[in-house]
Amino acid sequence: MELTVLGSGSAMAVPDRAQAGYLLEADGRSLLVDCGSGVLQRLAGTDPGYEGVSTVLLTHHHLDHVAALLPLIKARWLAGAEHLEIVGPSGTKALVDGLLDVHDYLDGRIDLAIREVSAARDFSAAGFGVAARETRHSMAGFAYRFAPPGADGTDPADGPLTLSGDTEAFGGMASFADGSDVLVHDCSFPDGIDVSNHPNPTTLGESLAGTDIGTLLLSHLYPHTGGREREMARSVRAAGFGGEVEVASDGLRIEI
Template identity: 55%
Template sequence: MRLTFLGTGSAMPTGRRAQSGTLLESDESALLVDCGSGVLDALARTDTGYEGVDAVLLTHHHLDHVSDLDVLLKARWLAGETELTIAGPPGTAALVEDLLSVHEYMQGRLDLTLVDVETPTFAVAGFDGECLETRHSMQCFAYRLTPSAGGPTVALSGDSEAFRELAEFADGAAVFVHDCSFPDDVDVSNHPTPTSLGRALAAADADLGRVYLTHLYPHTEGRHEEMLSSLAEQYDGDVRFAEDGLSLTVDEA
């Protein structure tokens, strides 16, 4: 399986990071997790391209996770790819319908399958998924995703404060992509800092693979080493910062 970070930024652009978007590719299918601003351009630079995505899976509906969704749909229509599955937390189907209702010329041009994820387990685009509600300012899901044909598991936190149960949700994942929006000296809720994340990871009864930090606000620029040192005071696992364009082969943990 291949994982590509398309966007590792946040709701405050830096000019160097697109907003949230991650591409997961198995031998059979391609799944886009979140579709924030800048993700469409990043997707166009991959071999899969926006035409090759089989489904979009949303963690939640904040703008920095969905703002390229309607432009993705138009680009696919112009490329002759009108079929797409879009899944996410309850309300996802209504969100997509509302987005498309704004653009009269898009009516009737797409063959969409819209799915509200309402059970702990689900399947989408050749992946078996599990979800866990996170601690955020709106309903948000973390996901475990494993190719249906077999292979390694990737876990993604979505937006969330750090907490032990979320780290345990990622038990056995080869890669765990986790929100780490701010350094320790920023007083924040709904997102973690390195110390709070490190404590949650250390407290968890979980076998975690490599952890990648993402959803990075401008406050983190120039402070990555400091943040990693702070996290390492609590947790001694393999933790790295994600970067836009970073693409890696994910092996079994």
């Protein structure tokens, strides 16, 4: 399984980071997780391109995670793609219906399927096995843990990759991600910034102390983190996390 970071940024734009978006690839399958502003351009530079990604999985509905949904629908229509599935938490259908009410000429241009999921039951998205866990954020949403397509007998809750979505750091999230080869976790601000709904490096490191996670990838980075990335990684380790710590950048590719 390969992870490509399409967007490692946040709602506050910076030149080198698109908003939230991640591409998962395995066994010829492709899954887009979140679709913020700038993600469509990044996706166009990948091997699948937007023509080759027919499923989008949303962590939640904040604008920096969904802003490029309609541009993706239009791009796929113009490219001759016939189908797109959008999967996400409760309210995803209302979100997409509302967007299409504003741009109604796109309604019916492609076969659009909407599927709402819950944390109560594992599910499949683009062939990937997925387990969900509720986050702690200003909007209801999910973190997801993934098993690759064709991983017969693998419980998604034991999959090698976890994406936190937007969330505070807390013990339940650490337990959900424990055992992952890679955890991509919201770390929006450096220490010293007064913030809620997102963690800083120290609170994140404290919450993950004692977990068996191979690599922690810090993402969803606000402009406040610029120039302080190494400091943030050191702070996570100093707070008790024992695995590798890296800072996400757009275009980063990781084999899992």
